[in-house]
Amino acid sequence: MTEPNIHEGERLDGLPSQEVKVIQNPDMFAYSLDAVLLAYFANPNKKGRGRTVDLGAGTGAVGLFYAKKVTGSVTLVEIQEELAAMAKRSVRLNGLEDRVSVIHADMQEVFDQIKPGSVDTVLCNPPYFPIKEKTKQNEDEHYQIARHEVAIDLPKLAQTANKLLKNKGKFFMVHRPERLGDIFAALTDRGLEIKHLQFVYGKADREANMVLVEAIKQGRSGGVRILPPIIAYTADNQYTEQVQTILYGKAWTLD
Known part of the structure; x- marks a missing residue:
């Protein structure tokens, strides 16, 4: 790992289990547990030897965490x-320039740089909240784009992922459980069949606040499997043993 190139207002965060450091500016946007869990959940084809694209990569957290458990190339879009520039510095910091690259572009206009139908796996931690007349948006542009469907919505995201993926390629996403109806409609209408769901609970006695989704391009319809849940915190607000292992345990391996 090289010496970090940290600018004013930035900080260095990391994931010990993967031995990855990520440069972030909390005044713009900073990753949280959802990014870690998406990278952990993603279980690609070909034992990770194929090409992966992380759409809406932000500072690169998802793609960088994921890159350490696969051997194929990872492209962050x-x-x-400013976020793309931070991601590029984090790629260099972690010594992953040989396999991880960054493209500064609208994901819907990336096909001149990534050939349609050439990608084995697509990852995405998209904006969770739809734009509505009464939606209360954060005034900061960085947070608006990250949290609200300003630049991309679920149907357009699904169409982009479909266009990038090879047949039988996999799409992995983290989202909010209350959007499951929209998620199923957007993905299935665009040839992405949902195969696995895993719900994440803040605490065991609360409703799920995240859902991890795996879909396959041109997969057979039906047969959705619900994986065992992830519980994030104990009753006294400490990480559960399950999450402690994800964050601080041995390096992740593919099934």
């Missing part, structure tokens, strides 16, 4: 120039 990010529309915001």
